[in-house]
Amino acid sequence: MSTTITETRRKSVRQLVHGHGGIVALLAILLFNMAFTPNFLQLQTLFVNISQVATIAIVAMGMTLVIATGGIDLSVGAIMALAGALAPLIFLSEFGAANPALGVTLAIALPMLVAIACGLFNGIMVAKLNVQPIIATLILFISGRGIAQVLTNGNLQTFTNPHFSYLGTGKVLGLPFQGWLAIGIAIFLYFIISRTTFGRYVLAIGGNERAAQLSGGPVALVKIGVYMICGALAGLAGLIVVAINSASDAARNGSLMELDAIAAAVVGGALLQGGRAPIFGAILGAVIIQLVKYTLLANGVQDEVALIAKAGIILVAVYVQQARKE
């Protein structure tokens, strides 16, 4: 009798860990930090982490949508660099200097349009030409950053523009603006996924693309739309990074972001085969990735070792997923 009770209890604990592995991992990291990392429980730490998490989370949400259709987008980091390189070029130009308000507006709008166009390119390659997503997005992964560097001649662009910098340094109700932005985007995307036909098709394509096609769904259009959303979010993240630094470095902006975004999406519960779009999971994943990075750095672990840790996280997260499926 008592053994069965402990067994069921053990089972429920296991289920809890299984279903909410991400949250358990998050709590573990938080507890570890409270115990060992000096000055962890300070507002400053919170601000630093929120402003870093927001960019990862914004890109990871787009990645989650792409992964939900069974795809992948390697070009997000390059799109960040491209959008980030364009913005200062626009508001630092003669026209931008003469019309500050219009200049900043254009410096946000035009890079976003370019980012969306990049997504459109990826989407057409994948949905119309049937190129594998890894390869299709590889094209912009390679050349996108190159274009950004050609545009800026490889130079670091520094600037002081408080209006534009609000994207990265502004505060609403005491918390960083981009954190609110990320939450707003998450709520919006959650609504799209759960309440609209578009959202249902995203999940249907990932579940069984052929079936979605045979039932008359606009598979190609939905896929293109998903890559465009992912491109737009990457562009936004690129602008935020530039705004945080008050400088645009095309060589470094968004470098390796595709890995962080994929890792965050997977840790958040996205299945690489598609069919699931846990938007809030992507935020949770981004928080975990950022906290692991922060924990290692704050405890004096080298950057390079942090890379190995990230590799380990990705492997464990995918392995747990795989094991759960079987």
Place this chain on the structure above:
Amino acid sequence: MLNSDAFDLRKYVQRNSQSVAVWIALLALIVFGILRYDNFGGSYNFGSFLNYNSMFIVIALGMCFVIITGGIDLSVGSVAAFSSVIAAYLSPYGLEVALPLALLVGMTFGAFNAFCIIALRIPPFIATLATMLGAKGAALVISGASTVAVDWGSNFTNMGMNKAFDLFPWSIIIVTIVGIALWIVLEMTSLGRTILAIGGGEDASKLMGLKVNRAKAFVYIISGGCAGLAGVILASGFGAGQPLEGVAWELSAIAAVVVGGTLLTGGLGSIPATVAGALLLGLVFNILNFENGRGTISFSAYWQMVIRGAFLFAVILFQTRMTKGRKSKGASA
């Protein structure tokens, strides 16, 4: 495949239109280069071109095997960087120690990839991505994030700096031998047939009783070994282990394989065409460098990436056309 029928050139061209196109493009570019630039055909350019591109050729060879099985190996660049550091540390003991051990290191990474993919069932893309990060981190840790000078007193640098008959760098000779060996494995052994069959359909191959897991392990270990060899060439050619090198090498390799006509969906692929693809990619940049030197164009280094991407785009467009044609032909037959 090969039977007693006489060799029919027209059929061959029809069936291998892309690899024929690659060979023609390669020849045309060489002729163009020789006619246009004074030193293009000179032994210096010839030697340095082959030496530099031998690294990309050998990585593309391993990648070709992986892609034929329908997989992908993103870790090759980092593994090459890691093994270049190992080779540099071992260089005082001579090439005969450094080369095999660095190869072994590369194969160990490949074995780790294979373990993750076969035993843990992690998708190749993710497993090799993790290895890419891990190997890069490890290379930076063991080297202290800076280049590691090789021992110039030993025979280690012969491989990357000396030439056989004053013409062929030893690196390209070793890579050629590796290429021929891999060609034989792919075309003439049961292992090679299993590898091709896996790309055609993994489940079907398993049901047919083929040793699928063994063949998959083989391709990832070979790919790791090829990356290890590239690392040795890197260290001996540049006189230092380079933990920061290898960035985007996997892309060059994938591009070379795709240019060579290997389908990314697996099941088809050719070793000679892959070599031609790698040479063609290298030659495009060689010619751009010469054009830069003449001053007719002035490309900054940043253009290289843009052009590489555009080139990949063009090849993919070409390939989608070809496969569409092939498919529709197959359907009508």
